[in-house]
Amino acid sequence: MFANAPTWTTARIDLLKSHFEAGLSCREIAASIGVSRNAVIGKLSRLRLTRETTGDEPPPNRPAKERRPKPGPRRQYEMLRVVYREKxxxxxxxxxxxxxxxxxxxxQERCRWPISTPGAEDFCxxxxxxLKGMPYCRGHTRLAYRPGSRQRVARG
Ligand SMILES: [Zn+2]
Structure with a gap:
């Protein structure tokens, strides 16, 4: 074995270049010349023989769509939620x-929940x-927005 024998003889380099220009892959060139694939890649790199990359570029950065909740006052909804959460x-x-x-x-400072029958003498x-942002007081807000029953009749 010639330990110091150069891997890349002039003949091999010529083969490398011709194979490269012929469009052979590094693996094919390596097999043809009789060296390792890594050696081919390293030599091509040193000779600055590189193929133009095709289709390997990363896709352009697209700004991730942020799914933020729409801004806007949801005060009434929040208020109702608080009212119903309270026990x-x-x-x-x-x-x-x-x-x-x-x-x-x-x-604005008075609950407008109708008492008695509209049109009656004692109508008020x-x-x-x-509640803040609501037309009714706390109790009447509950009555007004209670799911399934718009108006509650006093029991008894
Ligand atoms: Zn009220």
Whole structure:
């Protein structure tokens, strides 16, 4: 064995170049010349013989779509959620309207839940302090938005 015998003789380099230009793969060139594939790759690299990459480029970066919830006030929904989450034993009790008022006295600070029958003489509104962002007080908000029952009739 000639330990110092160069792997790449002039003849082999010529073969390498011709095979490379012929379009042979590194494996095929290696087999043809009788050297390892790694040797072919290394030599091609040193000779700066590189093939143009085709289709190996990474796809262009696409900005990931952010799925953010749409901004916007969901105050009423949140309010209802809070109301329903609270466990209050008085929830099912009749709502006490201690500040009843007439239609003309209604304003933003008064629950507009109608008491009694519309058109009746004693017709009035609840008048309690409404929940923030809601037209009704806490008790009437529950009644108004209770799923399955729009209006509750006092039991008994
Ligand atoms: Zn009310």
């Amino acid at each position: 209050d034993p008085a929830d099912d009790a009749a709502v006490v309207s201690e500040h009843r008022c007439s239609l003309f006295e209604l304003n 509104f609840c008048g309690n302090t409404p």
